[in-house]
Amino acid sequence: MEGNGLKRNLILFGPPGSGKGTQADLLQRHQGLEHIAPGDMLREHRAAGTELGKMASSYMAAGKLVPDEVIVGMIRHRLEQGAVGTGFVLDGFPRTVAQARALQELLAQIDRPLDLVVVLDVPTEELVERLSRRSGVEHREDDRPEVVTERLAIYRDQTEPVLAYLADQVPVVKISGVAPVAEVNSSLLRVLL
Ligand code: ADP
Numbered sequence: 606m607e608g609n610g611l612k613r614n615l616i617l618f619g620p621p622g623s624g625k626g627t628q629a630d631l632l633q634r635h636q637g638l639e640h641i642a643p644g645d646m647l648r649e650h651r652a653a654g655t656e657l658g659k660m661a662s663s664y665m666a667a668g669k670l671v672p673d674e675v676i677v678g679m680i681r682h683r684l685e686q687g688a689v690g691t692g693f694v695l696d697g698f699p700r701t702v703a704q705a706r707a708l709q710e711l712l713a714q715i716d717r718p719l720d721l722v723v724v725l726d727v728p729t730e731e732l733v734e735r736l737s738r739r740s741g742v743e744h745r746e747d748d749r750p751e752v753v754t755e756r757l758a759i760y761r762d763q764t765e766p767v768l769a770y771l772a773d774q775v776p777v778v779k780i781s782g783v784a785p786v787a788e789v790n791s792s793l794l795r796v797l798l
């Protein structure tokens with residue numbers, strides 16, 4: 606059974622390195638939610654050498670946000686393809702208030718309002734440590750220390766305000782992201798019930 610009664614239209618919110626991708630993958634595998642991650646979509650575009658990928662690549666390498674209209678266009682396309690299944694988990698979107706406004710419009714159009722925003726809470730020192738560890742394993746160019754600093758600053762300045770915007774419209778819960786993956790996953794499932 607696919608978790609009847611589970612909250613199924615979600616945003617997983619949190620800073621870079623908080624574990625959104627890992628948890629969203631688990632929700633996709635075990636709860637059948639569609640994992641929608643613009644960061645992954647952009648990396649696929651870049652690997653495939655599309656115009657969009659080429660255009661996004663310098664922003665990504667510098668840890669800057671890709672322009673809103675590009676990201677919103679990409680998400681609109683994905684949502685219009687009906688890729689929301691029985692539920693979806695947005696990971697890395699929205700990252701600006703403009704993106705959040707656009708998202709609310711898109712979801713209203715397809716009649717799939719958000720059920721919940723889950724914030725993964727991880728202290729900055731732990732994020733820096735995780736991302737520097739990851740840079741040694743995955744060699745993501747944006748995990749280099751100077752780029753990590755930029756990504757964290759952008760999160761604080763442009764992405765955190767999204768939470769206040771969303772909190773007026775959607776329930777928001779915060780869970781600790783500092784625990785083994787399976788434990789964070791259990792906390793996450795508990796708040797989806
Ligand atoms: P992380 O959450 O670890 O920073 P992501 O894979 O989500 O990593 O994003 C990698 C990069 O892709 C970002 O630094 C940014 O350049 C770009 N990107 C991803 N999502 C968005 C978004 N919603 N708006 C603008 N740029 C984005």
